Amino acid sequence: MTAQPNSLLLSSFVIKFTTFESIYKSVTPLEMPFCFSEMSTNCPTIFHQAYNPIFRFSSIYQVVISISSIFPLGYFLIFKLLKSTFHWNLKTIFIGYFLSMILFSMVYTITAFIQTIKPFISTDPCDLSIIPFYHKRLLFAIVFLLTLSTSFPFSITIERYYAMKTAEKYEKTPVILGPILVGVNTLVNLGIMYNIFKDESFSDPSVSFSVYPPVAAQKIFTFCFVLFFLNLIDVLFDIILLRQNLRLKKLLTNSSLTAKYQLEEVYQSTKFSVFLILIHIISFGIYVSAVAFFRYFGSLIISDPYYVFGMRLMCSTMIPTYHLLLGIFSILFLNRIKSKKSEGTTIQMSSTGRSGANNYDHAIFSIWNSVSGNPAA
Template sequence: MVEINQTKCELAGQIVYHPVYRLSQFWTLFVSVSAVPSLFYFLLKRIFKLSFHGNLKCLLTTYFVCIFLYAVVLTFDFTYHCIVPFFVTSNCGLIIDETLYKYGHFTSLFLLTTPMLLPFGFTIERFVAIGLAHRYESIRTLMGPIFCFALVCFHQNKYLQKKTTLSLRYALEEISQSSKFTLIVTFTHLLFFGTYTTASILVRELGQSFFGSYLNWSVARGVNCAVPTYNLLITFIGTKSLKHLNSKRKTMVWTTVQMRQKGREGAMNYENITMKPWNTVSGRISLL
């Protein structure tokens, strides 16, 4: 038993002090520490102030709160992982307490997997929003079947091409803007989380023989940089996309409502404005 424990301690020391594993730990700590204030600011200044429908806003809030909490957990976890090796007196001190590992791992796993499921909620909510666009702002959402964003965009374009009332066109424009934002978030999420999942499966499938030793294989399995990096980058991507969508929307509205003042179109606009009161007066006189 002592020999087995000593073997585990030696393996723990070899893994922890491996340069690749050690570098990945410090990188994860750096991006996690940076992500915590960035996500907090993004939640406070962007997500909480979104003008999207309450259902989508609730989903987005839950999504980013989970990411924020996951970044907080990673900050504590990797602060421990990075600092402890400087103070332990033996390799056995590197092995995490079983109870601490159980609760810490469960919390991290829960906060990691929850954001993976929420993009499905985005898709369902967007599909329902398109289907009930004419009265979506005044009713609660009923969960429908899962459809991909391509289908949502297809239905959205079909509705926008129809002749609609001003209020419906406004509602569809709001749905368009919020759908584009959730599409950007979902695509970025799938890119990073897909990389993490694919790499994890690939490392396990390749096995020990591919990496040359059990130590290298264990190090490859222990490295996780994609998701912590996403936690930091999504704040910049989300902020930039919201600014771009808002700017594009304001430009479109301004282009639509502004009246040309020069050229033939400007002359016609001026004539219509000046003649309208006279036409109204003439109509009243003729009635008399």
């Protein structure tokens, strides 16, 4: 095949960029039942998938929103979390949590950019498919980082309960539990993902890195639902934990500055943790619900199977969207905690003396033990 002149290449590029709908409709639709494994077996089908307007828009949006989510997440991690007064056990878990979301957005940006640019530079419909070698590894990274971040709320809850049970000596607790929980969470997720993908050959061509092979698709779908319901149970434990912390805070109105500050630290960090977990589970629940809806009922609403294909992949862009919102809300929430803490410390300094603080603090923590269910010290 002879090379096209530069002017013709430029014209072809402009046409592809401006007429997704006309290109999509220019090929006669294939008469075949809707099945993802069947829709990815020939070049005309690959062409229809790649130039579907919904899929094209979702790929471009995925690039924009994934890049946008990196900035608030990175800003919070570097300039807010690392400088916070949270215990390093909790900080370590939060670092793993936010780092997994940042890495997810980075990988998602790369895959979306490839999906976006490929139709512009391909000269043959068969060139639109993704090389299986890269599809397998990048899809593995996407699913691993997604499920990893969704599993971190369990580690946060375990650490918060430990902090509540040992509030009297929490400031001097060694930084051991946090790294252990991060390591266990990472290894467990890695093992689950390996078992899901180990037998997949990725032999079927695909235009998107978010398309799962048939066998792995059902396993991942089931695993996401299990994670969602486990997170719901986790939220119930977090609400109980927050109520116990709030009850103790009300009991310690007349306590010394040392006791108040130490328990206020536990309360505020717990409050922030529960806030993040709630935002995450609500967002993840919406994502899972949308995927399930278009998986089982999409064809009942949209007759064109390629538009259903585009809508199912459009749902995947919800993940970096809620990462963006989570980063912004985390910055605002932590700023609010810091401002309230500084105001409260100023008032306490002016109204509370330090004499006999040690004996009084021990009595105060006895109240804490009774509220949290610990035996008296």
